[in-house]
Amino acid sequence: xxxxxxxxxxxxxxxxxxxxxxxxxxxxxxxxxxxxxxxxxxxxxxxxxxxxxxxxxxxxxxxxxxxxxxxxxxxxxxxxxxxxxxxxxxxxxxxxxxxxxxxxxxxxxxxxxxxxxxxxxxxxxx
Numbered sequence: 001x002x003x004x005x006x007x008x009x010x011x012x013x014x015x016x017x018x019x020x021x022x023x024x025x026x027x028x029x030x031x032x033x034x035x036x037x038x039x040x041x042x043x044x045x046x047x048x049x050x051x052x053x054x055x056x057x058x059x060x061x062x063x064x065x066x067x068x069x070x071x072x073x074x075x076x077x078x079x080x081x082x083x084x085x086x087x088x089x090x091x092x093x094x095x096x097x098x099x100x101x102x103x104x105x106x107x108x109x110x111x112x113x114x115x116x117x118x119x120x121x122x123x124x125x126x
Contacts, residue, residue, distance in 0.1 A: 004091035014126045021125045025118040027055040050082040060115040
């Protein structure tokens, strides 16, 4: 249920470029979380720098929430960015499998697959 890619692009470069790349494919960044800093302030430090970015495609969100309100638990779309073994990892929930599990018409499913394809384009552009 997780879609994950890796890149040789340095972690900070990916984080810095994410908002511009998201915009290019119809998404905006609503917010981000630096889990290493957050957990450290709570007294639970972690070794890895792990950031999560919340992305929104307003038109897609409107359509999916109007059709399948239960999907709200998956929104906004989240991208996780961290380093592992010298590579930068970018991951997200595999929306295709999630949408396919709902009983909706094929046209709607196709449209949601297109939105997920654009999210994948954001990831691969980094």
